[in-house]
Amino acid sequence: QKEVEQNSGPLSVPEGAIASLNCTYSDRGSQSFFWYRQYSGKSPELIMFIYSNGDKEDGRFTAQLNKASQYVSLLIRDSQPSDSATYLCAVKRGSYIPTFGRGTSLIVHP
Amino acid sequence: DGGITQSPKYLFRKEGQNVTLSCEQNLNHDAMYWYRQDPGQGLRLIYYSQIVNDFQKGDIAEGYSVSREKKESFPLTVTSAQKNPTAFYLCASKTGNTIYFGEGSWLTVV
Numbered sequence: 001q002k003e004v005e006q007n008s009g010p011l012s013v014p015e016g017a018i019a020s021l022n023c024t025y026s027d028r029g030s031q032s033f034f035w036y037r038q039y040s041g042k043s044p045e046l047i048m049f050i051y052s053n054g055d056k057e058d059g060r061f062t063a064q065l066n067k068a069s070q071y072v073s074l075l076i077r078d079s080q081p082s083d084s085a086t087y088l089c090a091v092k093r094g095s096y097i098p099t100f101g102r103g104t105s106l107i108v109h110p
Numbered sequence: 111d112g113g114i115t116q117s118p119k120y121l122f123r124k125e126g127q128n129v130t131l132s133c134e135q136n137l138n139h140d141a142m143y144w145y146r147q148d149p150g151q152g153l154r155l156i157y158y159s160q161i162v163n164d165f166q167k168g169d170i171a172e173g174y175s176v177s178r179e180k181k182e183s184f185p186l187t188v189t190s191a192q193k194n195p196t197a198f199y200l201c202a203s204k205t206g207n208t209i210y211f212g213e214g215s216w217l218t219v220v
Binding site for chain 1: 151158207208213
């Protein structure tokens, strides 16, 4: 059974700080890693994804992979109150259907 | 505009009734999915379809049924056999390596 684990939180950070969200996965053959943001009562929206060959930066967001320890991180720089949401990690091997974690709740307080 | 449209957004079901949730996409995606989300449970896969006229059970298919007669449409029926159907239902489709979600449908049993 492939597993994706996330701390449910909430993770609370002050406005302007760096928020660091982590996700561990059990399938060592995982090749694609996704981060979704979900506001309360809304559907998940894709923030970014990375492959097993490298990290990625997109604006204030950076996704990093540590293959040896089997975890993927999402860093949010200059956190804003509008970043307050639940962040879902998803992991995928090849053409398989991705496995989702339960999400981490992030609260950015002014 | 291209996208994934789910309807209705809110639905109330009496016990013993079957209800059908609609999912339509105009993105020309082959693969479509249905997920269920309960508080604190993350996303659980109900059914998926990789191509027209073909679909497979996901992790929690019992009490649900689907059809895929057209590429654009993937309706989900929640049958009376589903004993605890109150949840947030998400339809999704896939392009390349990435899954995108519709806005979701809230189903409540009354």
